[in-house]
Amino acid sequence: AQSVTQPDIHITVSEGASLELRCNYSYGATPYLFWYVQSPGQGLQLLLKYFSGDTLVQGIKGFEAEFKRSQSSFNLRKPSVHWSDAAEYFCAMDTGRRALTFGSGTRLQVQP
Amino acid sequence: SAVISQKPSRDICQRGTSLTIQCQVDSQVTMMFWYRQQPGQSLTLIATANQGSEATYESGFVIDKFPISRPNLTFSTLTVSNMSPEDSSIYLCSAHRGLNTGELFFGEGSRLTVL
Numbered sequence: 001a002q003s004v005t006q007p008d009i010h011i012t013v014s015e016g017a018s019l020e021l022r023c024n025y026s027y028g029a030t031p032y033l034f035w036y037v038q039s040p041g042q043g044l045q046l047l048l049k050y051f052s053g054d055t056l057v058q059g060i061k062g063f064e065a066e067f068k069r070s071q072s073s074f075n076l077r078k079p080s081v082h083w084s085d086a087a088e089y090f091c092a093m094d095t096g097r098r099a100l101t102f103g104s105g106t107r108l109q110v111q112p
Numbered sequence: 113s114a115v116i117s118q119k120p121s122r123d124i125c126q127r128g129t130s131l132t133i134q135c136q137v138d139s140q141v142t143m144m145f146w147y148r149q150q151p152g153q154s155l156t157l158i159a160t161a162n163q164g165s166e167a168t169y170e171s172g173f174v175i176d177k178f179p180i181s182r183p184n185l186t187f188s189t190l191t192v193s194n195m196s197p198e199d200s201s202i203y204l205c206s207a208h209r210g211l212n213t214g215e216l217f218f219g220e221g222s223r224l225t226v227l
Binding site: 034036046090101102104105 | 145219
């Protein structure tokens with residue numbers, strides 16, 4: 001079955017610390033991959049996307065993600081977290097249907 | 113980026129009633145999608161709405177419960193029929209900008225609470 005797994009439901013990091021959010025997908029080929037962020041009471045904002053080519057993609061707000069085919073992973077990283085990064089983060093994939101399959105989300109809390 | 117507007121942004125509804133959510137996109141789009149986000153949960157695709165044809169529903173969602181209209185290339189509606197408390201969710205409309213970007217833009221959602 002096609003699915004996206006985010007194994008960490010909740011992560012807490014200190015402000016200024018580095019961050020890595022995990023995402024694994026299950027699909028027979030390489031899908032399009034996305035990371036979205038949802039702040040409280042707001043809609044979804046696209047952070048970055050991977051279609052093909054360079055496996056390290058840069059996004060907005062200082063985020064980056066690395067696609068690893070061998071691990072079916074697309075982990076999101078940020079070298080230094082800011083308090084404003086506290087939000088829910090969703091990994092998603094498009095297998096060609098043009099609709100997205102979302103992971104369960106990771107809630108990020110940032111400690112001062 | 114595409115701008116997607118949804119109305120209402122939130123509503124409190126009585127059990128057994130129906131509510132229609134409107135979604136307006138600021139440019140013509142081929143496909144529009146409706147998602148549901150139950151409290152504390154991720155997003156689940158309800159259906160894909162194409163202009164000029166019946167919406168395509170995902171497993172677990174049926175047209176009688178969630179009728180969808182797509183009268184033109186910039187507008188769609190989702191009706192949540194005969195609501196129960198289990199329908200309390202955020203309903204989000206989304207669309208691609210252009211034909212080939214692969215990137216979905218989302219409205220800010222319609223938060224429904226059913227009493």
